[in-house]
Amino acid sequence: MEKRTPQPVEDYMTANMILIFVNLLWIFIALWSFWGLGPVLILAAVLNHLISRIAVARRNRGIGWTAPKPDP
Incomplete structure (x- = not known):
C-alpha cells in the first residue's frame, strides 16, 4: 500500500x-x-451573550483554569 502524505x-x-x-x-x-x-433585539442580545460565554469557556480551557466551587 502506498503511503501518501x-x-x-x-x-x-x-x-x-x-x-x-x-x-x-x-x-x-x-x-x-x-x-x-x-424580538430582533432580544435575539441579538442572547446570541451576543452566548458567543461571549463560549469565548470565556474556550479561553479558560486553554489556560487550564477551573471555576472554584462555592462554599456551602
Whole structure:
C-alpha cells in the first residue's frame, strides 16, 4: 500500500462567515417583519451573550483554569 502524505485543504472560513451572516440577516428580517424590532433585539442580545460565554469557556480551557466551587 502506498503511503501518501495528506494534502492541504482549502480554507473555507471566509465562505462560512459570509453564509452565517446571510442566514442571520434573513432570520432577523423575518422576525422584524412578523413581530417588530423587539424580538430582533432580544435575539441579538442572547446570541451576543452566548458567543461571549463560549469565548470565556474556550479561553479558560486553554489556560487550564477551573471555576472554584462555592462554599456551602
